[in-house]
Amino acid sequence: MRALILNCSLKKSPEPSNTQRLADLVGTELGRLSVDVRTIRLADHDIPPGVRTDLGDGDEWPRIHREILDSEILVFASPTWLGHPSSVAQRALERMDAMLSETDGEGRPVAYNRVAGVVVTGNEDGAHHVISEISGALGDIGYTVPGQAWTYWNMGPGPGPDYSETEHGHDFSAKTGKSMAHNLFSVASALRKVPIPAQS
Amino acid sequence: MRALILNCSLKKSPEPSNTQRLADLVGTELGRLSVDVRTIRLADHDIPPGVRTDLGDGDEWPRIHREILDSEILVFASPTWLGHPSSVAQRALERMDAMLSETDGEGRPVAYNRVAGVVVTGNEDGAHHVISEISGALGDIGYTVPGQAWTYWNMGPGPGPDYSETEHGHDFSAKTGKSMAHNLFSVASALRKVPIPAQS
Amino acid sequence: MRALILNCSLKKSPEPSNTQRLADLVGTELGRLSVDVRTIRLADHDIPPGVRTDLGDGDEWPRIHREILDSEILVFASPTWLGHPSSVAQRALERMDAMLSETDGEGRPVAYNRVAGVVVTGNEDGAHHVISEISGALGDIGYTVPGQAWTYWNMGPGPGPDYSETEHGHDFSAKTGKSMAHNLFSVASALRKVPIPAQS
Amino acid sequence: MRALILNCSLKKSPEPSNTQRLADLVGTELGRLSVDVRTIRLADHDIPPGVRTDLGDGDEWPRIHREILDSEILVFASPTWLGHPSSVAQRALERMDAMLSETDGEGRPVAYNRVAGVVVTGNEDGAHHVISEISGALGDIGYTVPGQAWTYWNMGPGPGPDYSETEHGHDFSAKTGKSMAHNLFSVASALRKVPIPAQS
Numbered sequence: 001m002r003a004l005i006l007n008c009s010l011k012k013s014p015e016p017s018n019t020q021r022l023a024d025l026v027g028t029e030l031g032r033l034s035v036d037v038r039t040i041r042l043a044d045h046d047i048p049p050g051v052r053t054d055l056g057d058g059d060e061w062p063r064i065h066r067e068i069l070d071s072e073i074l075v076f077a078s079p080t081w082l083g084h085p086s087s088v089a090q091r092a093l094e095r096m097d098a099m100l101s102e103t104d105g106e107g108r109p110v111a112y113n114r115v116a117g118v119v120v121t122g123n124e125d126g127a128h129h130v131i132s133e134i135s136g137a138l139g140d141i142g143y144t145v146p147g148q149a150w151t152y153w154n155m156g157p158g159p160g161p162d163y164s165e166t167e168h169g170h171d172f173s174a175k176t177g178k179s180m181a182h183n184l185f186s187v188a189s190a191l192r193k194v195p196i197p198a199q200s
Numbered sequence: 201m202r203a204l205i206l207n208c209s210l211k212k213s214p215e216p217s218n219t220q221r222l223a224d225l226v227g228t229e230l231g232r233l234s235v236d237v238r239t240i241r242l243a244d245h246d247i248p249p250g251v252r253t254d255l256g257d258g259d260e261w262p263r264i265h266r267e268i269l270d271s272e273i274l275v276f277a278s279p280t281w282l283g284h285p286s287s288v289a290q291r292a293l294e295r296m297d298a299m300l301s302e303t304d305g306e307g308r309p310v311a312y313n314r315v316a317g318v319v320v321t322g323n324e325d326g327a328h329h330v331i332s333e334i335s336g337a338l339g340d341i342g343y344t345v346p347g348q349a350w351t352y353w354n355m356g357p358g359p360g361p362d363y364s365e366t367e368h369g370h371d372f373s374a375k376t377g378k379s380m381a382h383n384l385f386s387v388a389s390a391l392r393k394v395p396i397p398a399q400s
Numbered sequence: 401m402r403a404l405i406l407n408c409s410l411k412k413s414p415e416p417s418n419t420q421r422l423a424d425l426v427g428t429e430l431g432r433l434s435v436d437v438r439t440i441r442l443a444d445h446d447i448p449p450g451v452r453t454d455l456g457d458g459d460e461w462p463r464i465h466r467e468i469l470d471s472e473i474l475v476f477a478s479p480t481w482l483g484h485p486s487s488v489a490q491r492a493l494e495r496m497d498a499m500l501s502e503t504d505g506e507g508r509p510v511a512y513n514r515v516a517g518v519v520v521t522g523n524e525d526g527a528h529h530v531i532s533e534i535s536g537a538l539g540d541i542g543y544t545v546p547g548q549a550w551t552y553w554n555m556g557p558g559p560g561p562d563y564s565e566t567e568h569g570h571d572f573s574a575k576t577g578k579s580m581a582h583n584l585f586s587v588a589s590a591l592r593k594v595p596i597p598a599q600s
Numbered sequence: 601m602r603a604l605i606l607n608c609s610l611k612k613s614p615e616p617s618n619t620q621r622l623a624d625l626v627g628t629e630l631g632r633l634s635v636d637v638r639t640i641r642l643a644d645h646d647i648p649p650g651v652r653t654d655l656g657d658g659d660e661w662p663r664i665h666r667e668i669l670d671s672e673i674l675v676f677a678s679p680t681w682l683g684h685p686s687s688v689a690q691r692a693l694e695r696m697d698a699m700l701s702e703t704d705g706e707g708r709p710v711a712y713n714r715v716a717g718v719v720v721t722g723n724e725d726g727a728h729h730v731i732s733e734i735s736g737a738l739g740d741i742g743y744t745v746p747g748q749a750w751t752y753w754n755m756g757p758g759p760g761p762d763y764s765e766t767e768h769g770h771d772f773s774a775k776t777g778k779s780m781a782h783n784l785f786s787v788a789s790a791l792r793k794v795p796i797p798a799q800s
Contacts, residue, residue, distance in 0.1 A: 010236040042382070043649060043725065044595060049610040049687055064445035081694045082737035083528035091687035094610065112347055121634035128336065128483035135339060136332025142347035144387060145339055147312055149756055153690040154525060156554040159570035172558035182399050183652075187344060190394035198344070199379060210494065249410040249443060249487055257419055268528040281494045283728035284485075291487035294410065325754060328683035329729035337482035354725060354756040358772035372758035385454040430687070512747055528736065535739060536732025542747035544787060546796070547712055547739055582799050589746060590794035596786040599779060 003073035005039040005119075006064075006075060008089035010041045010079065018121045018163040022153055023077035024172055026119060029181030035073065042088050049091060053098040063096050068096070072114050072198045075144065076134050080122030080154065093137045100141055106198040111142030113191045117128050117149030117184050119177070121163050127152035146187035151177035162172050183198055203230050203273035205239040205319075206264075208289035210279065217320045218363040222312060222353055223277035225374055226319060230382030235273065240264055244289050249291060253298040261295050268296070272314050274343065274389045276334050280322030280354065285330050293337045300341055306398040311342030313391045315379050317349030321363050329353035346387035351377035364381045401588060403430050403473035405439040405519075408489035410479065412443045416523045418563040420493075422553055423477040425574055426519060429581030435473065440464055442488050449491060453498040461495050468496070472588045474533050474543065480522030480554065485497050486528050493537045506598040511542030513591045517549030517584050519577070521563050527552035546587035549597055551577035601788060603630050603673035604704045605639040605719075606664075608689035610679065610761030612643045614762030616666040618721045618763040622753055623677040626719060635673065640664055642688050643736050649691060655689055661695050668696070672714050674743065676734050680722030680754065693737045700741055706798040713791045715785050717749030719777070722761050727752035746787035751777035 009017040020041065027037040041141045045060040054062045068074065078089040084094075116138045120127040122169055131150045139145055153163045153173040161168075205227055209217040220241065227237040245260040254262045268274065277288040285293075302310045316338045320327040331350045339345055353363045355374040361368075405427055405547040409417040420441065427437040440458065445460040452463045478489040485493075502510045516538045520527040533548045539545055553563045562566075605627055610615040618642065628639040642794045645660040654662045668674065678689040685693075718737045720727040723794045739745055751764045753773040761768075 010651070011446055025800055049546065049643060051457065051681065053611070069571055079258065080653065081690070082697060082732060082740060083532065084693070084737070087687045087691035087694055090681070090684055090690050093684070094681045094687055097682060109348070114347075125525055125556065126529065127525050127556065130342070131339075132332045132336025133684060135336055135345070137684070139331075139335060139345055139347055139349065140328070140682060141432070142462050144347045145335070145345045147314075147339055147342035147344045149339070150307070152525070154556045155567040156525065156527065156556055158576070171555040176558070180400060183396060185394040186394075187391070190390040190396075191387070194386075194390035194393050196383060196390075200380050212452070219797065221599070243449060251410070251481065281451065281490070282497060282540060283732065284490055284493070284533060284537070287487045287491035287494055290481070290484055290490050294481045294487055297482060325725055325727050325752070326729065327725050327756065329726065332683065333484060352725070352757055356725065356754045356756055357752055357769040358729065358776070366599060369757040376758070379435070509748070514747075528740070531739075532732045532736025535736055535745070536728065539731075539735060539745055539747055539749065540728070545735070545739055545745045547714075547742035547744045548709070549739065579799060583796060585792075586796040587791070590790040590796075591787070593789035594786075594793050596752045596783060596790075599782050 001072040002036045003075060004071035005037065005075040005077055006068050006092055007039060008078040008086045008092060009043055010086055010088060013041055017046060019079050019121040019166060022121050022173060023075055023119045025086040025177040026075055026151060026181050029178050031184060033185045035140050035185060038067060040067060042092055047091055047095065050070065051094050051097045069110060074114065075119060076116055077119035078130055080120060080126040080130050083126040083129060084145045085181050089134065096141055107175045108141035108198050109179065113195045114143055115146055115184050115188045116143040117180050120152040122154040122159060123160050123162050124154055127154050127155045146183040149180050151180050159196065202236045203239065203275060204267050204271035205275040205296055207239060207241040208278040208286045208292060209243055210286055210288060214359045215242055219277045219279050220272050221364060221389050222373060223319045224274060224319050225377040226351060226381050229378050230385060233381065233385045235385060236284055238267060240267060241384040242292055247291055247295065251294050269310060273384050274314065274316040275319060276316060277319035278330055278334065280285055280320060280326040280330050283326040283329060285333050289334065291374065298342055308398050309342035313395045314343050315346055315384050315388045316343040320352040322354040323360050323362050324354055324358060325356040326356050344391065346383040346388060349383045351380050402436045402471040403475060404467050404471035405437065405475040405477055406492055407439060407441040408478040408486045408492060409443055409520065410486055410488060413441055417476045419479050419562060422521050422573060423475060423519045425577040426475055426581050429578050430585060433581065435585060436462045438467060438487060439508050440467060442492055446492055447495065451494050466505045469510060473584050474516040474518060476516055477519035478530055480520060480526040480530050483526040483529060485533050489534065490513065496541055506596050509542035513595045514543055515546055515584050515588045516543040517580050520531050520552040522554040523562050524554055524558060525556040527554050544587060544591065546583040549583045551580050601635045602671040603635045603637045604667050604671035604758060605637065605675040605677055607639060607641045608678040608686045608692060609643055610686055610688060610695060613641055614751055618678050619677045621764060621790055623675060623719045623720050625660065625729060625777040626675055626751060626781050629778050630785060633785045640667060640668060642692055651694050651697045655728060660728060664686065674714065674716040675719060677716050677719035678730055678734065680730050683726040683729060685733050688693040689734065696741055708798050709742035713795045714743055714752055715746055715784050716743040716781050716789045720752040722754040723760050723762050724754055724758060725756045727754050744787060744791065746783040749780050749783045751780050
């Protein structure tokens with residue numbers, strides 16, 4: 001089974017990314033379950049705005065789109081800015097909007113029988129909202145979102161340290177991250193064995 | 201298999217409920233798939249505010265809680281007020297918050313291996329947000345939310361007719377309602393055959 | 401000038417309310433600015449669901465509605481449950497929805513030239529979202545929301561102490577609460593001197 | 601007085617923009633009130649991700665930032681994608697986040713005594729949520745959001761025509777757009793005459 005981590009940090013490599021660090025915990029757990037895990041850091045790629053899969057002319061989304069379709073599990077990882085998913089995350093969702101009209105050989109939306117979960121970091125507040133916004137959009141596209149398929153880290157109230165600058169609450173985030181990996185893998189396995197059939 | 205429709209209309213019986221009418225479409229589809237469908241109209245019951253399963257003293261939630269646990273499929277149906285899930289819907293979510301610490305014989309949260317979807321009505325705008333808010337909360341509690349497990353009806357911009365007062369867009373809502381029933385049933389069936397195991 | 405604090409805690413008096421404690425900081429600041437501050441704890445009152453100002457038959461909302469109209473400043477205070485405003489808060493917003501069609505002597509919506517701000521408590525995460533949800537609804541009804549007219553307290557990630565059980569971050573919440581009072585008072589004063597006129 | 605329309609369409613010039621068309625209605629009304637209105641279509645500019653005002657190296661944000669500070673009124677106009685503000689809108693909010701720590705000569709956040717409103721288009725659903733998300737973020741930064749300072753157009757349920765492809769509901773959007781202009785101008789005028797003072 002394959003999983004793809006989409007890191008929606010605003011920062012390019014090689015700047016350290018808190019979001020990557022937390023997502024890596026989930027990736028490591030998925031690896032222990034024999035899942036082949038890949039990561040794409042979207043800020044490193046040229047992804048113009050739009051709602052089609054291929055906008056031509058240097059657009060790097062088509063390759064990312066293929067990686068998404070090669071993966072039964074999607075780990076969507078975003079920082080929190082102004083309480084929202086990052087602009088990089090929203091850009092990815094917009095490009096994934098095209099998947100709504102892409103179907104498999106049996107006429108099902110391509111996202112069917114795939115699962116997704118959400119990783120969120122931030123230095124203040126907003127994780128549950130970011131999780132709901134992203135999960136809602138992915139469910140719209142056709143992803144199944146297993147129960148408790150998320151982890152997050154933040155520390156309110158007000159401005160404070162980043163995830164990498166403190167140990168506060170790391171145990172909580174690691175524990176929910178481990179459950180997230182377990183639940184993503186379990187539901188992906190169930191849907192592989194008993195897929196959602198085409199509607200008659 | 202059993203499904204429960206929680207109708208979160210602000211109106212009591214026997215006042216007609218647009219939300220009920222749309223939820224019934226989903227219920228009928230589930231019935232065609234041999235699911236045993238029950239409905240609770242929450243406004244008909246005394247459900248005091250709180251975050252425990254039994255608040256004593258005339259609290260009617262414990263019986264509803266049992267119906268929830270008797271059902272593999274939950275259809276959460278809410279009108280849209282001020283762009284949000286109704287206060288009756290939020291009340292139900294608050295009471296369901298207690299399910300976070302209720303576990304089955306193997307130590308899993310009781311909502312694991314259950315699926316949920318959302319039905320939304322309104323005369324203006326707001327359905328996708330209501331779906332995300334409710335799905336996000338149910339995912340928190342442990343429900344798996346299948347892809348495209350929602351239907352809605354509204355008609356913007358501005359005030360206008362209710363669902364029952366026009367035929368505009370009923371075909372869309374019926375089609376998504378049918379997909380919703382199909383996806384709820386399919387994923388519930390997959391999780392029955394291949395359940396999320398307890399975490400080791 | 402008058403201000404009204406609507407405390408949307410799920411708990412009735414005399415149970416201590418974290419939300420009240422934080423709202424009181426704002427109330428005290430408003431008092432220092434010579435504002436006459438009153439508080440209503442909604443859970444102590446019988447407020448049936450609906451979207452009309454008077455539902456008859458023991459409905460206690462009409463008296464609250466009068467207090468709202470007697471106040472130039474509204475402090476809307478809610479705990480966070482499942483990442484959302486409480487069901488008591490949403491109930492109040494639904495009842496306030498009727499204010500959309502209530503106009504003053506010059507035909508303006510009754511909420512015009514009034515200001516509102518939001519106080520949020522919770523033991524985890526979600527304050528900014530709760531603020532946006534409530535502010536958005538109050539803006540819809542016609543309230544002006546001054547910049548930085550909010551304060552909140554929470555402490556993520558995951559479950560933890562309540563506001564009253566720790567000193568963590570109290571200074572932040574007090575500082576933003578003081579700004580909130582200042583901004584509510586300043587904008588209310590500006591609108592008293594230079595009101596939004598009726599539209600010609 | 602000056603107003604700036606930030607058009608957050610995903611599309612570059614000269615492609616027609618529904619969002620621009622609706623925002624122009626508001627701009628025209630502001631013009632009738634003698635406001636000097638300018639428009640920036642963000643997709644035409646190179647705005648890299650980040651949360652600082654000047655990211656150097658071809659970054660076109662600093663010029664936009666100056667236009668924002670030259671304007672007492674901000675009209676934030678966004679299409680709806682996946683039920684959310686566009687990635688271009690979120691990008692702008694992230695860049696505006698830096699304004700939180702920029703202060704005027706008296707130590708007030710630079711957004712104080714400025715007002716903002718939101719214009720939303722979409723072909724389905726989601727306007728109120730987009731308005732709340734954007735207003736909430738702008739309020740965080742320090743903008744005052746007058747009551748009913750928004751207009752929107754969409755038409756649910758499901759996919760359908762764009763704003764420019766139908767006349768359905770245009771009267772509603774024009775009427776709320778006119779109120780929006782009136783309220784933005786009125787509250788901006790009030791804050792010019794009676795500004796929020798620095799906190800002592």
